[in-house]
Amino acid sequence: MRVAHVVASLHPDEPENGLVDLARAAPAAGMEMVVVAISTATRSPVAAELHRLGVPVEDLGSAPWDPRAVSRAIEVLRRHRAEIVHTHIGNADVVGGAAGARLRLPVVSTLHRIESQPADVGDRAKRAAKILARRRFVTRTIAISQLQRDWYAGAAADLVVLPNGVTDPGPGDPAERQRLRDRLGAAPGTVLVASVAPMRRGKGQDLLLDAVAALPDSAPVVVVLGGDGPLRPWLEARVDRDDELAARIVFHPSPDRLPLLRAADVMVHATRNDAMPRALVEGLAAGVPAVASTSGGIPEIVTRDTGVLVPLEAGRIAEVVAELAADPDRRERLGAAARRRFLDRFEAGRWARELAAIYTGLLDARPGALTRR
Known part of the structure; x- marks a missing residue:
């Protein structure tokens, strides 16, 4: 037809x-x-x-x-x-x-x-x-x-x-994953947290920066803000002014989200209004556990088996990210379940x-x- x-x-x-x-x-x-x-x-x-x-x-x-x-x-x-x-x-x-x-x-x-x-x-x-x-x-x-x-x-x-x-991206190349992690400063033992939402109003990067500031010093986390958008200069300026943020946050302005998702251990999606964000579905496909807000249709993508739903509060986001960073077994279980959910519902x-x-x-x-x- x-x-x-x-x-x-x-x-x-x-x-x-x-x-x-x-x-x-x-x-x-x-x-x-x-x-x-x-x-x-x-x-x-x-x-x-x-x-x-x-x-x-x-x-x-x-x-x-x-x-x-x-x-x-x-x-x-x-x-x-x-x-x-x-x-x-x-x-x-x-x-x-x-x-x-x-x-x-x-x-x-x-x-x-x-x-x-x-x-x-x-x-x-x-x-x-x-x-x-x-x-x-x-x-x-x-x-x-x-x-x-x-x-x-x-x-x-x-x-x-x-x-x-x-589209099912299939398995990634472990060597390419490691090369990108190295370029992004994710040393061995570091948990790479990715945000891939467009950098525009309502997509939550400002809240994510607040959450990064609230992370305990002991959390082995580097946060990568992927993609681009009109708010990128403001976000970069805020990070440049804050030594603690600058020590944890990396910008990766590539339009291709998949390599970053494959390199990530956790993704954060703290949008304030989203009917059915494609980025989270791509995260499922890549087998990445998500920390996501409860807004819009997000709870129909991220379940308690594939990630953690959080209120739009910087302290709570920081708490959950730190918990996942300290628990690789849980991250592995959530990631495997995310991949299964993608194949069952979103392929x-x-x-x-x-x-x-x-x-x-x-x-x-x-x-x-x-x-x-």
């Missing part, structure tokens, strides 16, 4: 970058994909990887809320002979939903966020437009967590829960097969459709 995924953009930090994982698993699930980006995507590394995997990427070149994007999307959907339209985030629901409805195609929408933050007049109008589009155009809505499903109940059509999947092949089943059900339910075998 041919599925057109309509997205607002293809920015590497946005949830739509999970389409790369889906593209890898789609052929085995009987799906062909095309990705339609409303805003410019030509320089996106996500688009480049989709092209490498043989997935066409169409760039509508439209402003975020340009009404002409609908007619452009209709032309693209016709040209690629799409059978299903699947929309992701924001104006993609409006544009993709309207285009799919015009062509009488089933429309699926995935909810990637919980939009509970304060909003001005413009934000409220956009939210109202997205809710109206889901009610009018969308045939099936996918929530990526149970919490999200409960939050959107009544505002979306035929809600089902299906977490996004991640991309499983995600693709369940999506294909949803699509097939919608195609078979159309008036006059022949039952697919």
Whole structure:
């Protein structure tokens, strides 16, 4: 079946970058994909990887809320002979939903966020437009967590829960792991704690710095802040001003999270609002125990068998990190359980097969459709 995924953009930090994982698993699930980006995507590394995997990427070149994007999307959907339209985030629901409805195609929408933050007049109008589009155009809505499903109940059509999947990274190279640990200053006997959330407001790096300051001097811990973002200069400046923080914290501004997760003994994810953070799923895949907040859909990823859920309190985060640093057997048990949970619930092949089943059900339910075998 041919599925057109309509997205607002293809920015590497946005949830739509999970389409790369889906593209890898789609052929085995009987799906062909095309990705339609409303805003410019030509320089996106996500688009480049989709092209490498043989997935066409169409760039509508439209402003975020340009009404002409609908007619452009209709032309693209016709040209690629799409059978299903699947929309992701924001104006993609409006544009993709309207285009799919015009062509009488089933429309699926995935909810990637919980939009509970304060909003001005413009934000409220956009939210109202997205809710109206889901009610009018969308045939099936996918929530990526149970919490999200409960939050959107009544505002979306035929809600089902299906977490996004991640490609199984497989076992890493122990020699590469050790080389990275050496570069990051994790001497023998040191516990490497990684944070890989984007460095922007609400992702918890400020709280993590407070927790590092509260660690006992005896804890053999080095903390690595991976990735990048608008808050990185502020975080670096704070570390530079504090000798105790500077002795424990290393910045690793690589866009590739997997090598750091493979090198880590523990990951910390102290975000204040996250529907279903991909970084934590990648941590499960790498077999890394997590210390994570209880916000959003995080408790649906991290369980007491795979990590420790903590309140957003620096002292409690420091306490749990110190406990795990002192207990390698517990870290090993949690990491093994994390890997098993990933394979059972979040592996991309499983995600693709369940999506294909949803699509097939919608195609078979159309008036006059022949039952697919």
